Amino acid sequence: MIDERDRKILDLLQQDSSIAVADLAERVALSTSACSRRIQKLEEQGFIARRIVVLDREKIGVPTTVYALVKTAHHADDWIEAFRKAISDIPEIVEAHRLTGHYDYILKLVLPRVEHYDVVYRRLVKRVELFDVSASISMETLKQGLAVPVDYAR
Known part of the structure; x- marks a missing residue:
């Protein structure tokens, strides 16, 4: 089960997957380590399928x-x-x-x-x-x- 903070993390990562974890953590009001753990959990649960670069x-x-x-x-x-x-x-x-x-x-x-x-x-x-x-x-x-x-x- 994911919460509103997880949804916000997913939304922000979709916009820019290269965002620094510290910046992401600040935007969702978490510590860097807590944010990092949530990202890892979202990856393990399959919400994040992969990270890509979009070319021009x-x-x-x-x-x-x-x-x-x-x-x-x-x-x-x-x-x-x-x-x-x-x-x-x-x-x-x-x-x-x-x-x-x-x-x-x-x-x-x-x-x-x-x-x-x-x-x-x-x-x-x-x-x-x-x-x-x-x-x-x-x-x-x-x-x-x-x-x-x-x-x-x-």
């Missing part, structure tokens, strides 16, 4: 976002495993979700430019058979982040 996509050279909606005629376990392997081997595909509704999957791609989508598309269809793929180009990012709401944590 423009500076890295992949400013373009494309979403590909995928339909497939295959739903057997071996096809799904081949699809998982194919998308995991393509670094430009940074997210993939299985969906309900008209499409089976949505893929988020980050690319150097729109024209590079065809390169990724060709790599994917060489590895796995797809029924239909429809791509949409993101014109503008209105909200972006990795942070999740902490109010629901129990």
Whole structure:
């Protein structure tokens, strides 16, 4: 069970995981050692899955976002495993979700430019058979982040 202070620690770490424990402790009104113990407990309990660095996509050279909606005629376990392997081997595909509704999957791609989508598309269809793929180009990012709401944590 976690309390409001733990939620505040999680929220602050989501904003900047490199924050010094002493600074974090001050912001949540704890001693440094007590704050450190809470962070360790949150990690052990699995609330903190990992700590990462978020790169500036423009500076890295992949400013373009494309979403590909995928339909497939295959739903057997071996096809799904081949699809998982194919998308995991393509670094430009940074997210993939299985969906309900008209499409089976949505893929988020980050690319150097729109024209590079065809390169990724060709790599994917060489590895796995797809029924239909429809791509949409993101014109503008209105909200972006990795942070999740902490109010629901129990």
